[in-house]
Amino acid sequence: MIKCQGIEKKFNENIVLGGLDLHVPENRISLLVGTNGCGKSTLLKIIASLVKEDKGEIYFSGKNKNSNPTQYKKDLSYLPQEINIFDQMTIRDIEDFYLSINNTLNPNTVLRDIFKINTFDNKTFSSLSGGMKQKFMLSLIFMKNPKIIILDEPFNSLDIKAINDLTDYLVSLKRQKTILIASHYFNKLESLVDKLFIMDEGIIVQEENLSSSNSDKTNINLDRSVSSFFKNYVY
Amino acid sequence: MFINLIKNEIKFLIASKYFLIGPVLFFISVEALLSFSSNINQALLTITSLSLYMLPLITLIIGTNGFYSNKDYISLLISQPLSRNEIYLSKICAYILIISIFYLLGILPSFIIRIDTYSNIISGISYMVLSSIGLISFFSCLSVMIGSIINNKLHGILAVIIIWIFYAFVFDFILILILIYFKDYEIQSQILILTFLNPISLARIQILFYMDNPLILGFSGSIFRSFFDSSTSIILCFIGNTLWTILITLIGLQNFKKKDF
Numbered sequence: 001m002i003k004c005q006g007i008e009k010k011f012n013e014n015i016v017l018g019g020l021d022l023h024v025p026e027n028r029i030s031l032l033v034g035t036n037g038c039g040k041s042t043l044l045k046i047i048a049s050l051v052k053e054d055k056g057e058i059y060f061s062g063k064n065k066n067s068n069p070t071q072y073k074k075d076l077s078y079l080p081q082e083i084n085i086f087d088q089m090t091i092r093d094i095e096d097f098y099l100s101i102n103n104t105l106n107p108n109t110v111l112r113d114i115f116k117i118n119t120f121d122n123k124t125f126s127s128l129s130g131g132m133k134q135k136f137m138l139s140l141i142f143m144k145n146p147k148i149i150i151l152d153e154p155f156n157s158l159d160i161k162a163i164n165d166l167t168d169y170l171v172s173l174k175r176q177k178t179i180l181i182a183s184h185y186f187n188k189l190e191s192l193v194d195k196l197f198i199m200d201e202g203i204i205v206q207e208e209n210l211s212s213s214n215s216d217k218t219n220i221n222l223d224r225s226v227s228s229f230f231k232n233y234v235y
Numbered sequence: 236m237f238i239n240l241i242k243n244e245i246k247f248l249i250a251s252k253y254f255l256i257g258p259v260l261f262f263i264s265v266e267a268l269l270s271f272s273s274n275i276n277q278a279l280l281t282i283t284s285l286s287l288y289m290l291p292l293i294t295l296i297i298g299t300n301g302f303y304s305n306k307d308y309i310s311l312l313i314s315q316p317l318s319r320n321e322i323y324l325s326k327i328c329a330y331i332l333i334i335s336i337f338y339l340l341g342i343l344p345s346f347i348i349r350i351d352t353y354s355n356i357i358s359g360i361s362y363m364v365l366s367s368i369g370l371i372s373f374f375s376c377l378s379v380m381i382g383s384i385i386n387n388k389l390h391g392i393l394a395v396i397i398i399w400i401f402y403a404f405v406f407d408f409i410l411i412l413i414l415i416y417f418k419d420y421e422i423q424s425q426i427l428i429l430t431f432l433n434p435i436s437l438a439r440i441q442i443l444f445y446m447d448n449p450l451i452l453g454f455s456g457s458i459f460r461s462f463f464d465s466s467t468s469i470i471l472c473f474i475g476n477t478l479w480t481i482l483i484t485l486i487g488l489q490n491f492k493k494k495d496f
Contacts, residue, residue: 045495050496052493052494073315073317082307093246101315
């Protein structure tokens with residue numbers, strides 16, 4: 001579904017991505033892990049068109065993403081790591097704005113479905129707590145009903161219940177959406193990840209298909225799988 | 236969609252109550268000048284100078300600060316099915332619109348209250364307002380361009396202050412120095428060309444020629460006078476400022492298209 005070929009990115013003289021290749025399978029949930037600063041967020045931003053790659057190509061369903069950028073962005077939803085975005089705008093204003101850009105689902109339906117929140121229409125975004133902001137941002141991502149979902153640390157600021165709610169929602173999307181997640185919460189994702197990408201120093205150093213092992217519960221231990229690779233790092 | 240983007244941008248700008256300080260200060264200044272000055276033409280010229288020198292600074296700071304404050308929001312927009320051109324131009328349009336409205340709110344009420352007394356200078360006031368909006372347009376484009384080129388907010392704000400000081404004060408001083416240094420040469424035409432590099436000078440010349448006040452044209456204005464008549468000078472200054480605005484917009488847009496968020 002998404003194929004990255006030879007992606008290179010430098011910030012000043014600092015090489016962040018050094019010829020990275022990645023193939024995210026269609027309608028599967030993939031997890032991208034790696035040490036801090038290894039280039040995960042930059043890669044996700046490049047896929048979401050926020051950062052321009054210096055070299056390399058990204059293909060979406062066989063077509064270069066730059067051949068029809070508007071359609072590409074219609075099919076893709078991206079959750080950034082930083083979410084202090086809307087400042088004084090009310091939730092209703094933000095939703096109206098989103099609805100005007102995209103053909104979306106009813107935002108309140110999404111919020112109710114995932115986090116069992118009814119509404120916070122008249123509140124300003126800045127007045128929400130960190131966790132509520134994250135929940136609202138996630139609802140925006142899902143209400144767009146995209147083909148590809150890119151989530152950068154989606155569990156940030158969420159409480160245990162919300163993490164479980166989100167995980168359940170992701171399970172319900174399994175086999176329906178192409179999802180790429182960058183997260184350190186491996187244990188929460190064990191039951192749903194089909195493919196694991198391990199990144200180090202700007203390249204994918206290992207990839208593993210976990211779909212088969214998911215059916216055999218005795219073999220599931222994503223945390224161990226990642227930790228065995230990064231022996232020197234503590235998560 | 237473009238209109239929606241502008242609306243949102245304006246919502247962000249007016250969310251800060253500090254934004255009202257500008258029009259209130261303008262209103263107090265204009266009111267004080269018109270109330271205490273016995274000579275209306277003198278008062279109008281002072282208001283013109285106030286507009287010419289303060290509006291660029293206000294526009295630059297609001298524009299640049301607005302760009303940096305909304306960087307995360309811009310990045311969210313970029314990930315949506317919107318073109319970067321649309322996002323960039325909507326920001327500029329929003330700044331021009333909102334700063335112009337606040338400028339009008341600050342400056343016009345005092346004249347409207349005294350409309351009977353000032354009916355003979357309505358065209359002068361209108362021209363001053365239009366030229367000021369031209370200046371707001373140029374500096375809005377410049378502020379967004381700087382925001383898109385310089386990543387660090389502090390450096391960006393510092394850059395706009397230096398640019399303002401340069402255009403408002405240093406530029407004419409440099410012209411005078413050049414003229415003194417090369418006093419033995421005929422360099423009037425070169426000085427005329429150099430004048431086109433300063434939008435504030437161009438706006439000032441435009442207004443003062445229109446008000447037909449040659450005594451206070453200043454150094455660059457008097458050079459214009461030695462080459463062209465009033466109407467030609469006005470048209471040339473207008474074209475100069477329009478070209479500047481277009482050029483700055485295009486440079487900023489090219490940079491914004493390549494910018495990483």
